[in-house]
Amino acid sequence: MNILAPIGRVFLAFLAQTGALTRFMISAVTSCVRPPIYWGLIGQQMIRIGYFSLPVVGLTAFFTGGALALQIYVGSNRFGVESVVPNIVVLGITRELGPVIAGLMVAGRVAAAIAAEIGTMRVTEQIDALTTLSTNPIKYLVVPRLIAAVVTLPVLVIVADAIGVFGGYVVATESLGLNGPIYLKNTVDFVTHDDVISGVIKIAVFGFIIALLGCYNGFHSKGGAQGVGAATTYAVVSSSILILAANYFLTSILFGN
Amino acid sequence: MAAQGTPKIELRGVKKRFGDKVVLDGVDLKIGAAESLVVIGGSGTGKSVMIKCVLGILRADEGKIFVDGEEVTRIGGRAREAMLKKFGMLFQGAALFDSLPVWENVAFGLIQGHGMNRRKAHDVAIEKLASVGLGPEVAMLSPSELSGGMQKRVGLARAIAADPQIIFFDEPTTGLDPIMADVINDLIVSTVKNLGVTTLSITHDMASARKISNRIAMLYKGKIIWDGPTADIDNSGNPYVDQFIHGRAVGPIKMEVRG
Numbered sequence: 473m474n475i476l477a478p479i480g481r482v483f484l485a486f487l488a489q490t491g492a493l494t495r496f497m498i499s500a501v502t503s504c505v506r507p508p509i510y511w512g513l514i515g516q517q518m519i520r521i522g523y524f525s526l527p528v529v530g531l532t533a534f535f536t537g538g539a540l541a542l543q544i545y546v547g548s549n550r551f552g553v554e555s556v557v558p559n560i561v562v563l564g565i566t567r568e569l570g571p572v573i574a575g576l577m578v579a580g581r582v583a584a585a586i587a588a589e590i591g592t593m594r595v596t597e598q599i600d601a602l603t604t605l606s607t608n609p610i611k612y613l614v615v616p617r618l619i620a621a622v623v624t625l626p627v628l629v630i631v632a633d634a635i636g637v638f639g640g641y642v643v644a645t646e647s648l649g650l651n652g653p654i655y656l657k658n659t660v661d662f663v664t665h666d667d668v669i670s671g672v673i674k675i676a677v678f679g680f681i682i683a684l685l686g687c688y689n690g691f692h693s694k695g696g697a698q699g700v701g702a703a704t705t706y707a708v709v710s711s712s713i714l715i716l717a718a719n720y721f722l723t724s725i726l727f728g729n
Numbered sequence: 730m731a732a733q734g735t736p737k738i739e740l741r742g743v744k745k746r747f748g749d750k751v752v753l754d755g756v757d758l759k760i761g762a763a764e765s766l767v768v769i770g771g772s773g774t775g776k777s778v779m780i781k782c783v784l785g786i787l788r789a790d791e792g793k794i795f796v797d798g799e800e801v802t803r804i805g806g807r808a809r810e811a812m813l814k815k816f817g818m819l820f821q822g823a824a825l826f827d828s829l830p831v832w833e834n835v836a837f838g839l840i841q842g843h844g845m846n847r848r849k850a851h852d853v854a855i856e857k858l859a860s861v862g863l864g865p866e867v868a869m870l871s872p873s874e875l876s877g878g879m880q881k882r883v884g885l886a887r888a889i890a891a892d893p894q895i896i897f898f899d900e901p902t903t904g905l906d907p908i909m910a911d912v913i914n915d916l917i918v919s920t921v922k923n924l925g926v927t928t929l930s931i932t933h934d935m936a937s938a939r940k941i942s943n944r945i946a947m948l949y950k951g952k953i954i955w956d957g958p959t960a961d962i963d964n965s966g967n968p969y970v971d972q973f974i975h976g977r978a979v980g981p982i983k984m985e986v987r988g
């Protein structure tokens with residue numbers, strides 16, 4: 473059996489949907505700047521998307537930072553340059569692992585939740601009901617989630633960066649025997665604004681992808697519980713793939729000179 | 730038959746298909762102002778699809794639809810939002826927003842569509858809930874905590890909350906006990922009388938149909954095959970109508986039952 477076949481299928485289905493998705497994106501983005509803007513709903517979504525993702529993102533960041541410190545120690549130990557551990561940990565976390573891991577975790581948590589919620593609203597005709605009550609479903613449902621994701625995920629990634637660095641610090645000082653104050657000083661001296669900002673830009677894009685694909689798949693789900701289930705799966709799979717692809721391109725733009 | 734002047738709603742040759750399944754095959758229908766029309770027809774004949782086409786939830790493939798003499802078949806955006814402010818709609822499955830409490834469901838159109846402040850809208854919602862036989866104690870509940878019949882009544886309260894000019898009721902009495910069904914029938918009748926509302930209802934319940942309509946139309950195989958005053962329904966001279974209103978299994982209408 474060809475193991476690439478399922479990947480190809482997902483990719484082709486994705487291409488086939490690109491036109492519809494682009495139209496959906498344009499109408500969502502233009503709706504962001506046209507009144508009415510539902511501030512209350514934006515606030516509600518910021519809590520659900522950003523705040524409630526903190527535990528899961530914090531935990532994964534902590535363990536990732538720890539594992540990173542361990543790996544770099546093993547490698548650098550061979551050349552006797554263990555002092556680079558804090559530098560590489562902070563670089564790896566802020567530039568790559570922080571945003572990517574936070575993005576993927578949030579994709580699993582949030583894109584699925586959005587697709588399931590909006591998909592259920594679709595199949596139970598709640599979206600039609602919104603329309604008949606003279607409320608634009610894109611403005612009422614999509615815009616708040618899109619804005620909330622793009623605004624809160626950067627804050628989330630800064631917290632994740634700090635926790636990831638802390639994870640590295642704990643492992644380096646507790647089990648590898650590196651000197652704590654020196655580790656911290658090296659970290660702070662080495663990291664630059666640009667490293668953090670690049671991660672923030674990345675995660676803002678990932679947030680957009682997550683909310684857009686969650687909403688899009690929810691909106692286009694059909695046929696009862698099974699359809700909603702399929703929409704949820706598509707939302708997670710397609711947003712995860714797109715996050716990793718976007719990460720590559722963003723990395724090459726941001727650091728490629 | 731049809732009322733004088735511009736009809737409130739008019740469908741001309743409306744067709745709608747899903748894939749190669751033809752559901753509406755040239756529906757012609759006029760509803761005059763302050764008229765109460767009931768559309769009857771077997772399950773799956775496209776009654777719900779027909780009213781969704783008028784509201785623009787589904788797009789008709791062919792034909793034209795007019796509201797107050799203006800063509801609305803292909804309007805979108807703001808123009809459609811404005812048109813929909815004239816309408817109230819009770820969905821067959823109630824379609825309540827399960828993220829909002831009952832009162833906010835009822836007040837939704839007032840708050841979002843008409844910009845009423847929340848406190849005032851809350852009072853209106855309580856009043857409308859009372860008119861469908863629901864006390865203020867259900868106002869704070871979530872729709873999922875209600876029985877099917879209660880959900881239907883909340884849907885009804887939502888449909889009438891903003892005092893629309895035109896109301897569509899998709900099976901308003903299905904799932905209600907006979908007494909509550911009659912309360913709802915009376916409510917529909919009095920709403921129509923007091924506010925001069927135009928209604929289009931779908932029902933399988935002939936007792937309800939007789940009570941809430943002054944005209945009945947029958948949809949069969951994608952077309953309106955009979956249309957006349959409610960008083961004439963027993964003497965329609967149409968074998969399809971006769972079979973339907975008497976609920977006989979034998980007659981010209983063959984139910985597609987697959988084993």
Ligand SMILES: Nc1ncnc2c1ncn2[C@@H]1O[C@H](COP(=O)(O)OP(=O)(O)OP(=O)(O)O)[C@@H](O)[C@H]1O
Pocket residue numbers: 747752770771772773774775776777778779821
């Ligand atoms: N969105 C849709 N996609 C595909 N087919 C649909 C869709 N909506 C309705 N149909 C089909 O159109 C036909 C008419 O459906 P509709 O809901 O209008 O029936 P109805 O007359 O309201 O029946 P009932 O009295 O049971 O409510 C059905 O066969 C249904 O399968």
Ligand SMILES: [Mg+2]
Pocket residue numbers: 776777778821899
């Ligand atoms: Mg129906």
